[in-house]
Amino acid sequence: MSEVKDTRKVTIKAFRFNAETDYLPYTKQYEMEVGKDELILDLMNRIKWEHDGSFSYRRSCRHGICGACAIKVNGKSVLACKQNAIELLNLFDNDITLEPSSKKRAIKDLIIDKTDFWDKHAAVKPFIVADIDPRPASESKQSVAQFNALLDADLCIQCGACHYACPALEVNDAFLGPAALAAAYRFTADTRDEATEERLQITFESGSGVWDCVKCFECAEACPKEVNPIEKIGKLHNMQFEHGVAVSNVATRHAEGFLRGMKKTGYLDEADIVTYSEGYLGMYKHLGTALKMMKTGKIHWHSGIPFIDSIPKIKNLDEVQKLIAISQTNKL
Ligand code: SF4
Ligand code: SF4
Ligand code: FES
Incomplete structure (x- = not known):
């Protein structure tokens, strides 16, 4: 400083x-x-x-x-x-x-006018949903570990800084945005909450949910309370897989494609990810970009064709595979 x-x-x-x-x-x-x-x-x-x-x-x-x-x-x-x-x-x-x-x-x-911010915040049910006895005999206790699972998401003051810094939201009015998604994580991760599936379903929706985030980290940069919304979005991705809410679509296959390439070669294989997530027919949409990438040597004509196994493998690929095995928290 x-x-x-x-x-x-x-x-x-x-x-x-x-x-x-x-x-x-x-x-x-x-x-x-x-x-x-x-x-x-x-x-x-x-x-x-x-x-x-x-x-x-x-x-x-x-x-x-x-x-x-x-x-x-x-x-x-x-x-x-x-x-x-x-x-x-x-x-x-x-x-x-x-x-x-x-x-x-x-x-x-x-x-x-923060109407869009508040509407999106309300849409993720930003409160604990639980059937609680109106005259409880004792408090609802949480262990330190259970409280820590909420991480820093609870520190959000709804200032909107991340929401209005988000480029995905700027081009897609339907996107819930980083603050609403961080709030969705905060209550879904709470052990007292009973609306896990419902909130994960809301945040899975194509066009508005977590899969429309472009992972630019602007929200983390903008947040004055260090809530780190993009980290919470990543956790919601994982929870959607863990709870079986995530279904196979372009976005989830794109995530799987990353892992598949890393396991196979240790490299991020852009062409293979496109083929895997969009299929051979869908791939034609990107032919213009693919030709430009070929011209600059970023991909080769045979990239993404599964029966031509010509992508080089990283040195120590077995180390990469071991790291994936010990760090992977969900079954993609
Ligand atoms: S990381 Fe995602 S939610 Fe955060 S600003 Fe970028 S697009 Fe928006
Ligand atoms: S910038 Fe941080 S504190 Fe402000 S709304 Fe976003 S997550 Fe909450
Ligand atoms: S006046 Fe309340 S956060 Fe600045």
Whole structure:
């Protein structure tokens, strides 16, 4: 982390937009001296209190707990009440641009419409489903190991930073998104919950479920609470196989294809994965890409043809196979 300097004269560029009166958003600049202990939220408050009372944003707890103040500063997802301003200035060369988490959902300045986020969150049943005696004689106890199985998923504050950083969601409105899927994992992994199959089925659905994640890790990067949603998505993949919810389709065969190639040669064999997951007929969709890959030497004409066993094998393939055997947690 870079060294924090005492004060700096800063120009802040703030995204301004009022959905009721403006046709397009615009940027307004504010000059101020920024102290070494000031947070991004302090600067936002100073814009509102000292420069322009109409500047709008959400904030509540000021302790990184409520998730209200998630915005983007210079394109980086932050909780405004947790982020030191000078630290960011050091990172971005004295430039601060305040923007909403999702510009296309802006209602007023940094305030966005989070309806899609909340709808998707609700869709995964983000609560424990259990038939509990209304007058229980004792608490529902969990062991430390059972609690640890929830991992860090319980730390989510529903700030939406991961949701609005997710490129899969940007092109596919139906995708549940990283926060909802992390919540689905959190309650499915809870030993007190009785809706495992139902939630795994919801998160298996093609188009909206875990198989539509492109594993770019943007959600892990954006999350201010280190929930690591992509890791939880991986765990849901495994749980779907373990509980027999996953059926054979392009997405699950794609996962199997990875394993098959690694076991056979120790290499990721792109052509074989396509043949295996989409079949020979489906493979024709990718002929253009395949020809380009052949031109650059990334695959050979016989790649993916099972009866021509010409893919080289990695040195120490038996070591790779042993590692797979001891680390594999599900039966693909
Ligand atoms: S890893 Fe998956 S869920 Fe996370 S941002 Fe990328 S596509 Fe979205
Ligand atoms: S997973 Fe992290 S980034 Fe996503 S909503 Fe929860 S706290 Fe925010
Ligand atoms: S104001 Fe609550 S998380 Fe920032």
